[in-house]
Amino acid sequence: MMQSNLLRGEKVRLTAVTQSDLPTLSQWWADADFLRLYDSVPAYPKTEAQLAKRVEEGQQGETTFLFGIRPLTGGALIGLLELDGVMWTHGTTFVSIAIGDKENRGKGYGREAMQLGLDFAFRELNLHRVCLTVFSYNEAAIKLYEGLGFVREGVYREHLQRDGRRYDMILFGLLRAEWQKSDNQYKSPIKRTASR
Numbered sequence: 001m002m003q004s005n006l007l008r009g010e011k012v013r014l015t016a017v018t019q020s021d022l023p024t025l026s027q028w029w030a031d032a033d034f035l036r037l038y039d040s041v042p043a044y045p046k047t048e049a050q051l052a053k054r055v056e057e058g059q060q061g062e063t064t065f066l067f068g069i070r071p072l073t074g075g076a077l078i079g080l081l082e083l084d085g086v087m088w089t090h091g092t093t094f095v096s097i098a099i100g101d102k103e104n105r106g107k108g109y110g111r112e113a114m115q116l117g118l119d120f121a122f123r124e125l126n127l128h129r130v131c132l133t134v135f136s137y138n139e140a141a142i143k144l145y146e147g148l149g150f151v152r153e154g155v156y157r158e159h160l161q162r163d164g165r166r167y168d169m170i171l172f173g174l175l176r177a178e179w180q181k182s183d184n185q186y187k188s189p190i191k192r193t194a195s196r
């Protein structure tokens, strides 16, 4: 029997986002520091109803795949991972990730969740290319992507303005062949036996 452990790592798992997560999401969306790392739209709180709509759209599973990141044990939502803008014709997608509370960052959750997200993109959706954009001031995120083998492909120069300063936005991409060769894939004993 094929065993994959596709959505499950050693620290976190990728799950659905449900109605009961909305209060947690609305706390994250009330945190301007979080919003300024995560998105280029104005840092502006969202209601639970607005977030419910966003979650529903994100989970449609045709061109977007939104996951809740949770620890292996317990149901607490600690982050979001989303593949969006999937273009089936070309086998490409964007990916984004967030660990909501500051206390949960820097503990390896983001790295493992992104590895699981890449596994899903390349091994389940059979995509060819995953890309993302990140703001030049987001050092933690840049370290994460570089550490996972994403290639810095280009710069949207002076793309953002915040607090009176302009900042670049950087484009990173990872091709299937690079992911296959990379030492940064999520590896579990079970996965080693699953066919790629």
Ligand SMILES: CC(C)(COP(=O)(O)OP(=O)(O)OC[C@H]1O[C@@H](n2cnc3c(N)ncnc32)[C@H](O)[C@@H]1OP(=O)(O)O)[C@@H](O)C(=O)NCCC(=O)NCCS
Pocket (backbone or CB within 6 Å): 034, 037, 038, 097, 098, 099, 100, 104, 105, 106, 107, 108, 109, 110, 111, 112, 133, 134, 135, 138, 139, 140, 141, 143, 144, 147
């Ligand atoms: C970016 C983010 C997802 C990283 O997740 P995380 O769980 O904090 O990161 P991890 O603990 O898995 O660490 C991943 C790498 O980043 C490095 N890192 C983590 N926090 C860092 C920090 N504050 N400064 C510099 N490097 C940092 C780690 O050392 C690690 O590098 P390594 O693999 O070479 O050891 C998380 O910080 C976050 O959600 N931030 C807010 C939202 C956001 O910025 N989303 C990304 C938008 S592009």
